Amino acid sequence: MMSGRLSGKVAVVTGAGQGIGAAIARLFAEEGARLVLADLAGERVAVVAKEIVSNGGKAEAVRADVTSDSDCRAMIEAGVERYGRLDILVNNAGIAGKGTVTEVTEEFWDRVMAVNLKSMFLTARHAVPHLERAGGGAIVCVASVAGFTGELGQVAYNTSKHGVIGLVRCLAYDHAAAGIRVNAVCPGAIDTPLLSPLTQERRKRLEDKHMMGRFGQPEEIARAVLHLASDESSFTTGTAYLVDGGYTAF
Numbered sequence: 001m002m003s004g005r006l007s008g009k010v011a012v013v014t015g016a017g018q019g020i021g022a023a024i025a026r027l028f029a030e031e032g033a034r035l036v037l038a039d040l041a042g043e044r045v046a047v048v049a050k051e052i053v054s055n056g057g058k059a060e061a062v063r064a065d066v067t068s069d070s071d072c073r074a075m076i077e078a079g080v081e082r083y084g085r086l087d088i089l090v091n092n093a094g095i096a097g098k099g100t101v102t103e104v105t106e107e108f109w110d111r112v113m114a115v116n117l118k119s120m121f122l123t124a125r126h127a128v129p130h131l132e133r134a135g136g137g138a139i140v141c142v143a144s145v146a147g148f149t150g151e152l153g154q155v156a157y158n159t160s161k162h163g164v165i166g167l168v169r170c171l172a173y174d175h176a177a178a179g180i181r182v183n184a185v186c187p188g189a190i191d192t193p194l195l196s197p198l199t200q201e202r203r204k205r206l207e208d209k210h211m212m213g214r215f216g217q218p219e220e221i222a223r224a225v226l227h228l229a230s231d232e233s234s235f236t237t238g239t240a241y242l243v244d245g246g247y248t249a250f
Contacts, residue, residue: 005230007032010083012075014066014123015093017044019192020142023218024090024225025049029057031226033088036079038064040093058083066093066119076126086130088229091120091141096194098153109156116160117167124171128180136179138229141168142221143184145244161186165240172238181237183228188244191215211246 011028015021017039025037029052039045042063049061062078064071079086095115097108120141131137146154147161165184172182189195189206195215198206207214224243227233242248 004032005226005232006088009033009087009229010036010079010085011088011090011229012036012038012079012086012123012127013090013092014038014064014075014119015142016048017041018048019194020187020190020218020221021090021092022048023222024092025052025059027219027222027226028088028090028229029055029059031230033058034079034083035059036062036075036082038062038066038075038093040065066123067114069122072119072122073126076123076130080130085134086127087134087137089123089127089131089137089139090225090229091123091139092225093119094142096157098157099155100153101155103153104156112156112160113163116157117163120164120167124167124182128171128175128178131180132175132178137181138233139168139171139180139182140225140228141182141184142225143168143186143240145186145188145242145247147184147186147240148242148248168240169238176237181228181233183233183236183238184240185221185224185228186240186242186244187216187221188247189215190221191217209247209250210244211249214245216243216245 011033016025016037037045046061049059052059062075064075143164144161146158147165168184
């Protein structure tokens with residue numbers, strides 16, 4: 001049963017072409033949000049937007065490189081121009097990668113930091129003035145359990161996710177007086193195309209690191225993002241919300 005928790009709200013969602021981002025987009029639409037969906041894969045995100053519209057929702061697809069300041073500005077302004085305001089920003093775009101500090105190249109390090117961390121800085125800097133004009137709003141950043149842990153051969157990825165949590169806490173502090181709440185959702189391993197290269201043996205090992213013995217589903221993360229984006233979390237800001245099947249509790 002949908003409750004219309006985002007009725008009348010305007011939201012921009014990055015990385016909305018598949019996986020967690022697409023699940024967030026669909027759930028937000030069901031809850032009444034008007035959407036701008038951004039992804040580097042323009043055709044893929046257009047399919048998600050078309051599906052939402054065909055089901056009676058409102059969504060516009062935008063091809064955007066979240067590491068580009070001009071693209072980030074354009075995706076934020078697309079929401080304001082089409083719907084007249086901005087209430088919610090969901091920073092979901094991200095990439096993974098492996099390697100130790102002696103194995104990863106400088107170019108790889110810079111790419112991971114640009115997509116996973118710099119992009120959230122860029123979108124926020126363009127979104128905050130519009131959120132202020134709307135009288136406040138919510139920014140939700142999808143981080144990871146990797147923002148709390150160290151892991152073998154994940155120096156760039158884990159460092160970037162630690163940075164996301166630090167950024168969220170600073171943004172929350174800076175903009176609380178304007179009525180802008182900023183929070184992070186920190187998933188464990190989620191069953192998305194990102195994990196498709198795993199062998200069955202590696203998949204089982206990773207599942208066993210979760211107390212619940214399984215991967216999460218994109219829809220489970222979408223529900224956590226919805227909570228933090230909606231008014232039902234009106235006294236929540238600056239937090240990193242673990243949705244990890246018990247991964248960090250071991």
